[in-house]
Amino acid sequence: MSTETLTSAAELRAFLNGLPGVDRVGAEERAARLASRSIKTTAKAAAIDLAISMVDLTTLEGADTAGKVRALCAKAARPDPSDPSVPRVAAVCVYPDMVETAVAAVAGTPVKxxxxxxxxxxxxxxLAAKLADTEAAVAAGAAxxxxxxxxxxxxxxxxMKVHDEIVATKEACGDAHLKVILETGELATYDNVRRASWLAMRAGxxxxxTSTGKVAPAATLPVTLVMLEAVRDYRAATGRRVGVKPAGGIRTTKDAIKYLVLVNETAGPDWLTPDMFxxxxxxxxxxxxxxxxxxxxxxxxxxDYFTLD
Structure with missing residues (x-):
């Protein structure tokens, strides 16, 4: 089933409700088992560089200023000014009114x-306000x-309302990529996370x-596992790859590496790039x-050796 064949809310509901249920205990046990993997020496060094290259460096506060955004962009392009071998991060993420400032600050670099x-x-x-919000950000240069x-x-x-709003937002994005935030902390069950994942993918x-970072719990390993299984199965069904972004609550190198192991063992190495994770x-x-x-x-x-974000 593709988005073009969805003709009614009943058809969409039947498709999503027909997805296999998530084994809660099994998902949590598998996530915990993968999280216990130990990565050492050269593999750890490679994992750290990969994780850096996957970071969306973000500031989403009411007190954000142009100066703060420019400083964040400088860090995104050169995370450690004393070491040019450190990879750049994937992107900086800001509110729409700060996009123009960020675009100017990262000009000439690969940072999105x-x-x-x-x-x-x-x-x-x-919806009209949501689309205007999207169009303004894209017009200002958001990728x-x-x-x-x-x-x-x-x-x-x-x-169907959720589906149609994603479709409309995707259209408003033009050439910009669309990340759909499920806010999994409010979805209550793993089954809902799986359904919301498939709904978002089917809508484009x-x-x-996972999350806005404003609601607890934010990203968790079991939730991300369910989403990775969804993108894996979606590619098997359609041939199209969709990326995954856990957000919120990932604070240490150990945390980041746990997610990389989860990606490799669930979706596979094709997702171990900044374009897909x-x-x-x-x-x-x-x-x-x-x-x-x-x-x-x-x-x-x-x-204290590194700048605060």
């Missing part, structure tokens, strides 16, 4: 600019849009993302940089 839209983080706004679904509509069973999402976790970057320096020099640099 992403912007949240569609009444982030609540998703509670008329990626992080939209948030209407969880109220999803939980109330108005699946380029990425599915992102870490929405600004606070993890400094720890990755500290652990990288320790592996290279044997000396652990404290957090």
């Amino acid at each position: 600019v992403a912007s949240v839209a569609t009444a982030f983080p609540s998703g509670r706004a008329p 990626e849009i992080d939209m948030v679904i209407d969880r109220g509509a999803f939980l109330a069973g108005d699946l 999402a380029d990425f599915i993302k 992102r870490l929405g976790a600004s606070s993890v970057l400094n720890d990755l940089l500290m652990q990288r320096r320790k592996l290279a020099t044997g000396v652990y640099s404290g957090p």
Whole structure:
């Protein structure tokens, strides 16, 4: 079934409800087992560099200023000014009114600019306002849009509304990639996470993302496992690859590496690139940089050595 063949809410509901249920205990046990894997020496060094290259460095605060955004962009392009061998991060993510500032700041680098839209983080706004939000960010130069679904509509069973809003937002994105935020902490069950993942992919999402970072719990390993299984199965069914982005609560190098193991063992190595997997976790970057320096020099640099985000 593709988006072109969805003709009614009943058909969409029947498809999503026909997906196999998630074995909660099995998912949690598998995530815990994979998280216990130990990565050492050269493999750990490679994993750290890969994780750095997957970070979406983010500032989404009401107190954001142009100066803060420019400083964040400088860090995105050169995470450790003393070491040019450190990879750049994948993207910086800002509110729509800061996109133009960010685009100018990363000009000449491969770092992408992403912007949240569609009444982030609540998703509670008329569709016209959500689309205007998206169009403004794209017009300002955003290469990626992080939209948030209407969880109220999803939980109330108005699946076609959620589907159609994703389709409309994807169209408003033009050439920009669309990340669809499920806000899994509000979806209550793994079955709902699986259904929301498939709904978003069928509607045209380029990425599915766990969380806004504003709601607890944010990203967890079992939830991300369910989403990785969904993108794996979706590719098997359609041939199209969709990326995954856990966001929120990923704070240490150990956390980041656990996610990389999860990706490799669930979706496979095709997803172990910044084009297919992102870490929405600004606070993890400094720890990755500290652990990288320790592996290279044997000396652990404290957090004050690196800029605060």
